Amino acid sequence: MEAMARYSPPSGRGRQPGGMLPARQLPPPDPALRQRALAAFALGALSLIGLALGLGNLRRGIYVAGLTLLFAVSAIWLGAGAGRRARRSGTARPRGAVSGIVLGGFGLAFSALWLLVLAVFWPQLNTYSNCMASANTVAAQQACRTQFTDSVGGEISVLQNGR
Secondary structure, three states, rough: OOOOOOOHHHHOOOOOOOOOOOOOOOOOHHHHHHHHHHHHHHHHHHHHHHHHHOOHHHHHHHHHHHHHHHHHHHHHHHHHHHHHHHHHHHOOOOOHHHHHHHHHHHHHHHHHHHHHHHHHHHHHHHHHHHHHOOOOOHHHHHHHHHHHHHHHHHHHHHHHHHH
16 A cells, blocks of 8 residues: 655645744845955955965964964954844845854964964074075984974973973
């Protein structure tokens, strides 16, 4: 004996499985909100791309980390503002707003962490950078790495025990 198929009204109206009513469809967001959300997404992505590509040079890394920190904060601000304005106006949340907030959050965290590392270990990183620039042989480069590892280990032990 075949089981009869359950009737479901056209266009998804009526009760859903589990007895829930369907969510109401919100009107699309304004073009200005869409642009804010897209800008948030772009700035969040730029903050991560800038960190990935711009930290090779130590001196340039300071400026890159500061700029990506600014991009990340702007992405979070624009994304949150777009979501808040969409909620107030009763429209759907624009695409890219949440992505911009998430990417901006990661960019903010990594930029702040990198700036903290630069602030704490600047003398060691600067000495290592100068040493590697003047090292012409593999043995000299290895000596630079050993000196850097020892100096960073010493700084960490000082930070743990207090100055």
